[in-house]
Amino acid sequence: MQKATKSELQMLREMVWHFGEITLCEFCHRPLLHIPPGMTFGHRRHPPIDTKLTIHHRDRNRDNNQASNRVPAHRSCHIQYHANLRRTSSEPDDESTDVTTDC
Numbered sequence: 327m328q329k330a331t332k333s334e335l336q337m338l339r340e341m342v343w344h345f346g347e348i349t350l351c352e353f354c355h356r357p358l359l360h361i362p363p364g365m366t367f368g369h370r371r372h373p374p375i376d377t378k379l380t381i382h383h384r385d386r387n388r389d390n391n392q393a394s395n396r397v398p399a400h401r402s403c404h405i406q407y408h409a410n411l412r413r414t415s416s417e418p419d420d421e422s423t424d425v426t427t428d429c
C-alpha cells in the first residue's frame with residue numbers, strides 16, 4: 327500500500343471510530359460502533375472497523391443526496407428496514423436494489 331494511501335486509511339479509521347461511538351443508527355438508535363476497551367485516540371493506529379455501516383436516504387431516493395436526506399445506519403438495520411418495507415408496501419423503493427446486492 328502506498329504511503330499516502332496508508333496514511334489516509336489510518337486517518338479515516340480514527341475518524342470513523344470516533345464518530346461511530348457518538349453517532350446513533352437511524353433505525354435502532356444505538357451507537358454505530360462500540361469502542362473496544364483500551365482503545366485510545368491521537369495516534370492513528372486503529373483496528374479495522376468491525377461493524378458494517380451504510381448511508382440511508384430518508385426519502386428512499388438515492389438521487390437526493392442532500393445532507394438532510396443522508397443518515398448513517400448499521401447495514402443489518404438498513405437491510406431489515408427495506409425488507410420490511412418491501413413486505414408491507416407496493417411503492418417502489420429506490421434503495422432496496424442496493425440493499426439486496428450489498429449484503
Ligand SMILES: [Zn+2]
Nearest residue numbers: 351354400403
Ligand atoms: Zn442499527
